[in-house]
Amino acid sequence: MRSSSWRLKGFLFVIGTILVFIGALPSSGEERLLVSRFIKGELPVHDPNSPLWKESKPYPVLLSAQVVSKPRIYKTAARKVTVRSLNNGGEIAFLIEWEDPSNSAGVLRHQEYRDAIALQFPVDPRKTPYFAMGEKDRMVNIWQWKADWETDLLGFKDIEERYPGMASDSYPFSQAKPGQVLPAPQHDRTFLTAWGSGNPLSTPNRPSPVEDLNAGGFGSLTSQPDKQQNVAGRGVWSGGKWKVVMARKMASPDSGDVQFKAGAVIPIAFAVWDGANGERGGEKAVSGWHYLGIETPKKMAFRPVPKPVTFPRPPVPAAYKGMKNPLPLTLENIEEGRKLYDNNCSFCHGGNLDGKGPEADAFLPSPAAFTDKKSIAGGKLSEDFVFWRIKEGGRALPEKHTPWHSAMPAWKEELTDEEIWKIVMYLYEFVGVPKR
Numbered sequence: 001m002r003s004s005s006w007r008l009k010g011f012l013f014v015i016g017t018i019l020v021f022i023g024a025l026p027s028s029g030e031e032r033l034l035v036s037r038f039i040k041g042e043l044p045v046h047d048p049n050s051p052l053w054k055e056s057k058p059y060p061v062l063l064s065a066q067v068v069s070k071p072r073i074y075k076t077a078a079r080k081v082t083v084r085s086l087n088n089g090g091e092i093a094f095l096i097e098w099e100d101p102s103n104s105a106g107v108l109r110h111q112e113y114r115d116a117i118a119l120q121f122p123v124d125p126r127k128t129p130y131f132a133m134g135e136k137d138r139m140v141n142i143w144q145w146k147a148d149w150e151t152d153l154l155g156f157k158d159i160e161e162r163y164p165g166m167a168s169d170s171y172p173f174s175q176a177k178p179g180q181v182l183p184a185p186q187h188d189r190t191f192l193t194a195w196g197s198g199n200p201l202s203t204p205n206r207p208s209p210v211e212d213l214n215a216g217g218f219g220s221l222t223s224q225p226d227k228q229q230n231v232a233g234r235g236v237w238s239g240g241k242w243k244v245v246m247a248r249k250m251a252s253p254d255s256g257d258v259q260f261k262a263g264a265v266i267p268i269a270f271a272v273w274d275g276a277n278g279e280r281g282g283e284k285a286v287s288g289w290h291y292l293g294i295e296t297p298k299k300m301a302f303r304p305v306p307k308p309v310t311f312p313r314p315p316v317p318a319a320y321k322g323m324k325n326p327l328p329l330t331l332e333n334i335e336e337g338r339k340l341y342d343n344n345c346s347f348c349h350g351g352n353l354d355g356k357g358p359e360a361d362a363f364l365p366s367p368a369a370f371t372d373k374k375s376i377a378g379g380k381l382s383e384d385f386v387f388w389r390i391k392e393g394g395r396a397l398p399e400k401h402t403p404w405h406s407a408m409p410a411w412k413e414e415l416t417d418e419e420i421w422k423i424v425m426y427l428y429e430f431v432g433v434p435k436r
């Protein structure tokens, strides 16, 4: 009996190992670790096709449409990127690859948008902020590689490129002969005002296709000053695929920059824009937080990646405790709650409230399943708790519940209290639970 049960366990272990190896099992918290492999010598900072990249294990990252904040997008082209990382103790480099059948690298007309990819890190890795653009007191450092900036490195492109016959003013003090259009770098900066005032979008002589940025919440994205732009990059498109390298010195003197300490495990997140699909700004594909483990020359084991804490649930804060739905239970209110839920929540929590919405995959912890016995369907959640969680989102969870890394948005910025109560009513009615 005993030996056969051990044989069965051994067999299951082997099957399990094979499944994990080929990626057939859902990934747990521990597996969300991208390892930056240590190698000796120069990193392939400008070469996405270098054989050295094979030293690093490809790490898949699932993406979701950005449905958290306006302007939202409901269908993005990219659903996955594959990432590798190498470091040599002094520099760190990332190779990101993704499918994109259309190459949007020359975007000079205003109806054209660029392809782009961004990496995001908390400036202070001990304080992981909300995954979308960070928070006021928890800034993020963002590196955005832009396909059109890459094109500009081969020779700055201006509007004349797309509209060769267009009329063009001659600027005073320029060296141009009448009728001749000089390339932008040969002009006096004083008369190209956007460039003159330091707008990185209009600079004709950028050293890198990567912009080094900081953000602390939606709408706060800011480019670092010229002399602090210290991220190198190189992107190539071939056969329907982008391969982009971004690299930096591991240590940086800038207070807005993330520091990469050998042996550390720090959060990392990703975003992709497909220009041909009209994606720009907040309309992009995003991932939740993952972890980056920075290998040292010595063989090492990383401390386990923190698991998302979902239970026990935190207590309802005093300001919300005891709240009851103030709205009368009517068909109209339930119906309005359904509409609001479908337009704001179903992408993550699913049309059937089972937590399996079309955009749920990129997030860990996963969006809650209200049909679960441990949730509303089991009579486990009181109305005041549900109202609080919807209004304040993942960011309001108490510190001791970290590392939450919850993607749950704070809806107080987009919905009125009355709208939130209508959704609460719909959730309880849908799962058929009278206990509130």
Ligand code: HEC
Binding pocket: 067, 068, 313, 341, 344, 345, 346, 347, 348, 349, 363, 365, 366, 367, 368, 375, 386, 389, 390, 393, 394, 406, 407, 408, 409, 411, 423
């Ligand atoms: C971007 C994806 C996303 C969207 C959109 C979203 N949520 Fe969530 N939500 C989550 C995740 C992830 C969790 C689990 C982590 C947590 O509890 O914060 C969650 C948790 C919750 C919880 C707590 C459940 C529990 O068991 O403790 C409630 C209630 C909730 N969401 C309601 C909503 C409602 C209502 C909306 C729409 C107004 C919404 N969510 C929109 C991702 C999302």
